[in-house]
Amino acid sequence: MDRVSNEAGGGALALAGVALTVFHLAELYGLRASPGQFTVQFLPPALSLALAAVGVELARGRLATDGLAGRLLAWTAAGSVALVALGAWVFAGVVVRGFPLMDPLAALLALATFGALGGALVGVYDVKRLEQARFLERLNRINDTLRIATQALVDETDRERLEQTVCERLTDSDPYDAVWLGRYDEGDAEVRPVAWSGFDDEYVESIVVTVDDSPTGSGPGGRAIKTGEIQSVPDVFADPTMEPWWDLLESHGITSLAVVPIRHDDTVYGFFSIYTERDDVFDDREQEVLSELGETIGHAIASIEARERLARRERELARQNERLEEFAGVVSHDLRNPLNVAAGRVEIAGNEHESEHLAVATDALERMEELITDLLSLARQGAAVDEREQADLGALVDQAWATVDAPEATLRIDGVPGSNATGGSSESGPQERTDGVPGSNATEDELGAVECDPSRVRQLLENLFRNAVEHGGADVTVTVGRTADGFFVADDGPGVPADSRDEIFDVGFSTDDRGTGFGLNIVEQIARAHGWDVSVGESADGGARFEFTGVGPNPSVADRV
Numbered sequence: 001m002d003r004v005s006n007e008a009g010g011g012a013l014a015l016a017g018v019a020l021t022v023f024h025l026a027e028l029y030g031l032r033a034s035p036g037q038f039t040v041q042f043l044p045p046a047l048s049l050a051l052a053a054v055g056v057e058l059a060r061g062r063l064a065t066d067g068l069a070g071r072l073l074a075w076t077a078a079g080s081v082a083l084v085a086l087g088a089w090v091f092a093g094v095v096v097r098g099f100p101l102m103d104p105l106a107a108l109l110a111l112a113t114f115g116a117l118g119g120a121l122v123g124v125y126d127v128k129r130l131e132q133a134r135f136l137e138r139l140n141r142i143n144d145t146l147r148i149a150t151q152a153l154v155d156e157t158d159r160e161r162l163e164q165t166v167c168e169r170l171t172d173s174d175p176y177d178a179v180w181l182g183r184y185d186e187g188d189a190e191v192r193p194v195a196w197s198g199f200d201d202e203y204v205e206s207i208v209v210t211v212d213d214s215p216t217g218s219g220p221g222g223r224a225i226k227t228g229e230i231q232s233v234p235d236v237f238a239d240p241t242m243e244p245w246w247d248l249l250e251s252h253g254i255t256s257l258a259v260v261p262i263r264h265d266d267t268v269y270g271f272f273s274i275y276t277e278r279d280d281v282f283d284d285r286e287q288e289v290l291s292e293l294g295e296t297i298g299h300a301i302a303s304i305e306a307r308e309r310l311a312r313r314e315r316e317l318a319r320q321n322e323r324l325e326e327f328a329g330v331v332s333h334d335l336r337n338p339l340n341v342a343a344g345r346v347e348i349a350g351n352e353h354e355s356e357h358l359a360v361a362t363d364a365l366e367r368m369e370e371l372i373t374d375l376l377s378l379a380r381q382g383a384a385v386d387e388r389e390q391a392d393l394g395a396l397v398d399q400a401w402a403t404v405d406a407p408e409a410t411l412r413i414d415g416v417p418g419s420n421a422t423g424g425s426s427e428s429g430p431q432e433r434t435d436g437v438p439g440s441n442a443t444e445d446e447l448g449a450v451e452c453d454p455s456r457v458r459q460l461l462e463n464l465f466r467n468a469v470e471h472g473g474a475d476v477t478v479t480v481g482r483t484a485d486g487f488f489v490a491d492d493g494p495g496v497p498a499d500s501r502d503e504i505f506d507v508g509f510s511t512d513d514r515g516t517g518f519g520l521n522i523v524e525q526i527a528r529a530h531g532w533d534v535s536v537g538e539s540a541d542g543g544a545r546f547e548f549t550g551v552g553p554n555p556s557v558a559d560r561v
Contacts, residue, residue, distance in 0.1 A: 009069030010059025013076060013120070017052025020113050021045050027106050044110040051076075051117045054124070064127040071130070072123035079119020080112045087111040138286065144173060159304050163195040166297060170274060171197040175281055177254070180204050181262075181272040184211070184225055191221060191270060198275070199252075206248065215244045220259040224271045230291045231259045232282040249275075258282045260290045264298035272297075339368055385529050391454040393447035393487060397480050400461035406469045406476070413446055414481025447482055450551060452530055460526040463519040464489045464546055472543060479539070486532065486551035492541035501536050 024045035057063050064072055087108055156162035167179045178198025182191035191209045209221035216222070219241045220231035234256050236242045236249050249255075254275045262269045272294070274282075282290075343365045350358045394413065401411050450457065461480075468478045472493025479490045496504055505524040523546070527534040532550045539545040 004070035004073065006061050006064060006066055006069045007059050009073050010055045010057070010063075012055070013058060013073065014052045014055030016116070017048050017050075017055055020048035020109065020116075021052060023106075023109060024048055024113070027103075044113050047113045047117050051113065051120060054117070054120045063124050065131055068127045068130065072120065072127050075123030075126060076116050076120040079122065080116035083111040083115030083118075084108055138283070156300075157304060157307070159301055160194070162297070162300060162304070164197075166272065167195045167197040170272070175276050175278050176274050177277055178252070178275040179272055180207070181270065182209060182221070183270040184268060186267075191225065194270075203248065203252065207245070215241075219244065220257070221271060221273065224259040224261040225268055228261050228263050228268055230261065230287050230294070232287055233257050234282065253277050256281060258287065258290060260294040262294050262298045262301065264295070264302040267298070267302070269298055269301050335372060339365065339372070343369075385453045385456065385531075388451045388453060388530075390449045391452055391457065393450045393457075393480075393482075396450075396454060396458050397447065397461060400458050400465055401478075403462050404465045404469060406474050408475040409469055410475075410477040412477060412479040414479050447480065447487065450487070452551075456526050456529065460523050461489070463523050467519050468493060468544070476543075477541070483547065483549070485553065486548040488545055488547040490539035490541070490545040491543040492539065493543040495538055495543045496536050504536055505534070 028042060028045060054063070058069060058072060091104055091107070156165055163181045163183075167181055170176050170179045176198075178196070180193050180196035180199055183194050184191045189210055189212065191211065193204045193207055196204045208216050209219065210217035211222050211225050220233055223229075224231045233239050233242060236255060236257060237246060242249070249257075252275070255277055257273060257275045258281075259271050259273045261271045274290070343362070346358055346361050346365060349355075350362070397411070397413070465478060468476050468489075468491040472491045477492045479488075481488055481490075505520050524534055527548055530551075532548050534546060534548050537545045537547065
């Protein structure tokens with residue numbers, strides 16, 4: 001009875017109802033001369049018509065899902081037999097007592113009609129109750145499947161282990177009998193089985209699924225790869241596209257399957273195919289959940305691949321850093337030694353002979369020394385800052401300014417309005433510290449503390465100060481100040497043209513023919529190593545303004561404000 005379809009069961013019930021209706025109408029026609037009996041016999045045809053209506057609704061799938069029509073027919077038959085048996089027992093008692101029966105067949109059929117309709121209604125109630133119980137059971141199973149599989153995705157960081165774990169978790173869920181998972185890379189001709197559970201190795205190795213237009217590529221596996229959508233096959237032997245695998249499926253008793261694509265965005269990584277011996281498993285809700293699981297697996301694989309790419313990139317960067325260290329060592333020792341010898345010889349030659357060529361050679365050697373210094377800085381400043389400390393930014397500014405060979409240049413510290421401070425000076429030129437209020441002074445602590453690598457930030461400032469002197473002249477004024485989330489270095493020089501600001505930090509770029517083009521790139525490398533952002537714009541005096549953000553607030557300034 002479990003294999004009775006809604007169409008077959010409903011058709012049989014409707015046909016029985018029509019037959020009973022015809023019989024009862026004929027009986028009713030024969031009693032037209034007896035008004036009293038005519039009225040009583042009007043009920044059976046109405047009941048039989050109602051029974052036929054129940055059959056029509058069952059055939060249209062409105063009363064029961066496929067597979068439960070037989071259960072409803074059983075209740076119908078039971079109700080009919082019960083009332084007929086009861087009527088026969090009553091009629092037998094009447095006959096025993098000597099009372100004649102005028103038309104026992106019509107009476108029994110009337111009872112059969114009433115019993116069948118009553119049984120059908122009870123069957124509808126029972127089927128609906130069973131459907132609800134099955135729905136709740138399936139929902140719990142689906143939720144458990146999704147929970148277990150998702151937990152596996154969270155725990156696994158290796159793709160092979162993840163794929164095998166998914167297969168094992170799915171086969172732990174009733175009623176899935178077996179699962180295998182295949183990988184697919186764009187451009188491949190076949191889907192490669194890489195993990196399975198519930199199958200023997202020989203079976204999986206014999207599976208051939210392609211992604212072309214051949215018979216092995218037109219099945220649910222090939223369609224899942226091509227469309228990126230789940231493919232459900234309720235009856236594998238009723239689907240002609242499954243013919244290449246009928247023998248395999250029959251040998252394992254498989255009647256139903258679903259192929260779920262594993263995807264992330266527009267990339268399909270493969271699919272997992274679920275096999276079962278039941279044909280009532282993959283309803284719309286379950287297909288929806290399995291599709292979500294396929295996407296979740298795809299996201300997990302994409303995440304694993306991203307981590308693997310990142311790990312490879314980190315290893316590559318580590319090798320590059322090692323090469324940079326080797327390069328720095330070669331430059332520092334093997335190149336500087338002969339350069340120092342050449343510089344010494346040129347100096348001796350200059351003392352012994354007067355020649356304009358020696359002056360040119362001296363300038364060239366000094367230029368080479370500058371290039372070597374900047375190259376070494378460039379090679380060593382890209383690494384991230386691992387150890388930091390709270391450093392006085394004002395002290396770092398003073399230390400960096402002391403290395404600037406520009407006696408006429410001026411350094412200004414931009415502090416906080418309303419604070420009191422004192423001024424100072426350095427060997428490289430006068431220092432004016434103003435806080436924005438005429439007549440007030442400022443101290444170094446106006447710039448507050450910065451969590452950083454002090455030596456590298458000092459080099460950053462030295463490069464910015466030298467850049468300001470090179471482009472703004474020996475009497476340039478440089479201003480250093482704090483912002484809400486960092487600090488800035490500005491000057492009153494010619495500034496940076498707007499069309500050059502996007503490439504100002506590129507290696508080798510310089511608006512001065514005498515510059516090496518490395519200084520500002522070193523500044524950017526040091527900022528990035530600290531996790532800061534650096535941008536260039538126009539200062540209040542029309543010069544260049546380099547602003548660093550992501551540095552953090554100035555605690556001392558914040559307290560005063």
